[in-house]
Amino acid sequence: MMKTSVTILLLAALLGLCETLPVEGGGSPAVNSKPGRCPKITPGPCFAPHLNYCESDEECPRDQKCCILLCGYRCTALQTD
Helix, strand or coil: CHHHHHHHHHHHHHHHHHHHCCCCCCCCCCECCCCCECCCCCCCCCCCCCCCCCCEHHHCCCCEEEEEECCEEEEEECECC
16 A cells, blocks of 8 residues: 555656656747747646657748647647737
């Protein structure tokens, strides 16, 4: 029973730590030239490796921007409001 409690506490601590780790590659993408803005993200745990699928808006289709999401940068639909 004691080992189970310790294991659960360690897993909870690791999940909390992963939630605060920066995305691989640092800050924002190098170039954000498209109009519009990225969607707001709700902080939460990331259960996948932090992967960046884009580094700039130019790598995305014309109606998308390179935005930070929960687990890294991805091409995302523009928000213009």
